[in-house]
Amino acid sequence: MIRFLDISNHTLFWYYLASNLAYLVMLLVALKTSAAHQHRLESHRLAWIKESPLAPPITIIVPAHNEEASIRVAVRNLLELDYPELEFIVVNDGSQDRTLGEMREEFHLRPVRAVYVAELKSAPVRGLYRSSVDPRLLVVDKEPVGSKADAVNAGLNAATSPYVCIVDADSMLERDALLRIMVPILADPKRVVAVGGIIRVLNGSEIANGELRRARLPRKSIEVIQVIEYLRAFLIGREAWSQGNMLMIISGAFGVFRTDLVRAVGGYRPGTIGEDFDLVARLHKHLLEKRAEYCIHFVPDPMCWTEVPSDLKSLRRQRARWQKGLLDVLWLTRGMLFRPRYGRIGFFALPYLWLFEFAAPVIEILGIVTIGLAAVLGVLSRAFFLQFLLFGYAFATVISIGSVLQEEITYKRYNDWQDVVRLVSYCFLEHFPYRQMHMFWRLQGIWQYLRGDDVWGPLKRKGLQSVSVP
């Protein structure tokens, strides 16, 4: 027993150290990269892109399932985006509420027989509608399947542009988000096949007429902690991985992809839980197998604001689902692990995800239990343990504050002093008990996946209107 505890404590120590060091390296890389990105942006004047005859057309696909609360604002916001040539496809995934009715009223939809070739697997389409107010808007009304993948595939079947941008219906893009996200593509269209933008937390912010008027920090603690998580994940994690061309996730809420490639890999995989991760993993696989020279980018400045869960129950469901999605895709891509053909994806990105994303909740929870046991059995140096705990706490706080600093020196969206003070305070507070709860939810996700429970539980949302100001 004591031997087991010793091994477990060893593992936990080195694991924790490695994980934190990895994050520290990522923080340094991200700080350097985003500073360079800011400079680089100076030579990419967005107004020039807006005027360029060479800016490739983009189809924006918005899968919508029971989004009556936010669909009007969301689509109106999209129609206002700055970009030379856009096509909008909203896919009503058999909503049982008034999603289609809301759109019909707001955008004066009329039935059309637009070209729809079912190249990718998707449920039958009930009807196609085009807006009389803005002919760029096409609505695909399809049978319900309850999966985002199916809805996106229906949108891909109707898309006619060389690039597709997939946006969640409960999200809101900043007006110049597309101009910004297209910067890497316009700089090197042959190599750059997909680009992800940053997702920011909308809760608490002020919206007027479908546009974000003022970014504010949410009121609830649980929402503020998610703000820090998003900053850490995007401004540190994705920024750093993108530098090594090892970005494995482009958020399903906002990303641009080359249409032909998405079609070539069969679109979104029906029945998948983490469809965004799955698509990027398959793109890597497809391109590496073809030995193509390619790049999948993350750009931190095109912003997409989204509503995050504001109650524990919804958050638990979401995090369990993310963990299931992660495990699902990791399992499907296990053949890429340590195979020279898949280069750095097989040797670095995927092993990292297995070790520090998938295994984290298992190892951490196990660690808490074994340390407790060791303390009870008297084989734990309490002084050292407390020091180690203190170090871990201070170090993790450095990473969190680092992400806030990154936000401060680059994008600085929270202008109120009060917001910054709160944000920094939560960098100290998120480690207990939120972190432990989060680990437990992720563990639940793994358990649910192993049990075969892949139901996508509904999340409670207020809708974009509810956070608006007149």
Place this chain on the structure above:
Amino acid sequence: MESIFEKLWRLGPAAFVLKAIVVAVAADALLLAFILLRRTYRKRYFAQRDARVFKWRQQWDDLLSARVPYSAWRANVFDRRIIETIALDGLEAGNPEECARILRFLRFSGLIEKRIFEARHFTGWRRLRALVALGRTRAPEGIPALAEALRGRNLEARLAALRGLGRTASPKAAEEILAWVGEKGLVVPALPLQSALIQCCAERPQLLLPYVQSATGPLREVLGRVLGEVATPSLGLDLLQFVGDDLDELRAAAARALAQSPSGLAFDVLSELARDPIWFVRLRAIVSLGKLSDRRALPALLRGLTDSNRLVRLRAAEALVASKTEMVPVFQQVVATGDRYGLHAYLTAVENANVLAKLEEELQSSTSLPADEKGRLQNVLRSGSLLAEERASLPGFSIAAARP
């Protein structure tokens, strides 16, 4: 048995952990202090800047006319940056008269000279900033400095110089860019080069021809695409030499450029290119035929409607709908193709152009059609699909229907 923590304690890393705690806590404190100090500094900086921007905007006319002497602000970096930014923004938004005035101001105040110096002598981001500013001025005297940067080793600087040269939109800049690509080949991503050349060659597309002829590989493709974008009727026969070129991109460029050529010359060539084995050459040819807006393009457009490529079908349908011919005869011929994908594409284009009601009305009031033919066409229009027996009886159905 000792735990890992005991061992580490005994071996010494405990001291390391203690140090690490101190370092981590200090890092926390430093980061926090940095955030707070930076915020305070920036608050003051922006307040000061806003006040200066307001002051200089109020005196803008006096500045432009040098009633406020240059020496009053030129030595102050803070003021100089603000004034330069206002001037460059003004250049991008102003009318030609206003732009000429601002450019004169930039010249006489020495701001352009300064940027030229910085573009030549600075390195890194400072050089990049100078190149961008120089490009934004669109001043011809900046072209040599920008052209020098094209030959630099730093890719970012090369791209900034390229964009800057594109911004000047002058044939002189085009000559510099073409001379550089002729010498170095394609050493920057294609799109920025294409974009810059399109802007610079718009006035004199002839500049491109010798380079297109002599270039090879991907550079030839890029130059071909640029030629396709900027071609004018004046190029006329010069483009015909590329119609039979081995390079797909160049044939596509020729097809695109021929949309600007005198109709008589273009029809036969474009109809031929609309049968090209490469889909994007056919696409370009169909789009160009559509732009010519002539009855003679109808057969080729109808053929395009039954193309194996979806985009070619869609563009052919759009061109048919946009053509200045009566809709009913065209619709009749579309139905006669027996291609359900083609029909679908045509109806989509009709609906997108919002002329469905017009087609229905024209069909209803048509006197030239026999009653049964009119009824049949009305049925097809209403249902949006061909009748099964009709499809089966029509030649070419099986091929067309099998296409995605």
